[in-house]
Amino acid sequence: MEEIKKLAEMIKKADGATVFFGGAGVSTESGIPDFRSANGIYSEQYGTLSPEAIVSGSFFKRDPKLFYSFYREKLLYPNARPGKAHISLARLEKAGLLSAVITQNIDGLHTEAGSSNVIELHGSTLRNYCVSCGRKYGIDAVLDSDGIPRCSCGGIIRPDATLFDEALPYGAMDRAADYVSAAKLLIVGGTSLAVYPAASLLHYCSGDICIINLSATGSDRYASLTIHSPIGEVLSKVCEALEI
Ligand code: CNA
Numbered sequence: 425m426e427e428i429k430k431l432a433e434m435i436k437k438a439d440g441a442t443v444f445f446g447g448a449g450v451s452t453e454s455g456i457p458d459f460r461s462a463n464g465i466y467s468e469q470y471g472t473l474s475p476e477a478i479v480s481g482s483f484f485k486r487d488p489k490l491f492y493s494f495y496r497e498k499l500l501y502p503n504a505r506p507g508k509a510h511i512s513l514a515r516l517e518k519a520g521l522l523s524a525v526i527t528q529n530i531d532g533l534h535t536e537a538g539s540s541n542v543i544e545l546h547g548s549t550l551r552n553y554c555v556s557c558g559r560k561y562g563i564d565a566v567l568d569s570d571g572i573p574r575c576s577c578g579g580i581i582r583p584d585a586t587l588f589d590e591a592l593p594y595g596a597m598d599r600a601a602d603y604v605s606a607a608k609l610l611i612v613g614g615t616s617l618a619v620y621p622a623a624s625l626l627h628y629c630s631g632d633i634c635i636i637n638l639s640a641t642g643s644d645r646y647a648s649l650t651i652h653s654p655i656g657e658v659l660s661k662v663c664e665a666l667e668i
Contacts, residue, residue, distance in 0.1 A: 428662055450613060451504065451507065518538070524543060527542060550562065609633075614637060618642075
């Protein structure tokens with residue numbers, strides 16, 4: 425495929441100064457639905473509430489019980505394993521061809537696949553903490569409890585993930601912007617680029633941009649290469665073409 429050859433050449437030319445910025449579409453091949461695809465989480469309404477309203481910081485404070493019933497059913501996939509896209513990105517990093525993975529995902533699959541420099545812009549469902557005393561918990565505290573998970577101090581345990589209407593983890597956006605500014609090539613994949621401020625990262629890039637996404641995004645015009653194919657297939661073929 426001509427596009428694969430072209431992307432492999434762009435990665436070679438960038439000589440290690442390539443950054444990947446991705447979203448939920450990277451993990452759909454691992455069985456985790458995204459938000460905005462036709463069968464994504466946004467395709468259903470929950471009574472009078474939209475998923476976006478439930479997964480917000482203000483809703484969490486107002487009704488943590490309903491938040492947790494939605495969250496456990498729709499956002500937690502403890503049995504999901506890294507797919508071809510995660511594995512290929514880890515291979516690119518090991519080969520010295522990728523400097524960072526910046527992700528909007530909260531599933532921890534890039535780290536599990538072996539990527540070591542991962543910036544989680546929206547935190548992670550694998551990390552949790554008590555809102556009263558700050559004690560840290562793993563995902564089991566949520567999986568092994570019913571209703572609202574509680575700390576030994578009685579406080580509510582919450583995910584260390586950015587909910588809608590909350591600020592990003594301190595410093596994450598700055599670190600990500602530094603990597604993107606230094607990149608000769610930015611590969612953007614599996615994201616509708618509809619969530620801000622994450623989507624604004626593209627504007628820090630003065631190098632080439634390649635977008636790999638099933639559907640068109642509003643930022644396709646900034647890309648010198650756009651590939652509308654499944655990201656796992658594309659990235660694994662790119663690794664083959666690079667012989668890594
Ligand atoms: P989104 O808005 O749902 O967009 C996903 C995009 O990926 C869509 O444009 C799809 O066309 C595309 N896509 C889906 N599958 C593939 C595939 N196999 N290959 C290529 N493209 C594909 O999700 P965004 O990430 O843009 O939105 C950011 C939100 C989603 C963040 O706040 C995340 O926390 C949140 N989210 C994360 C997960 C996760 O951690 N796995 C799952 C669902 C939502």
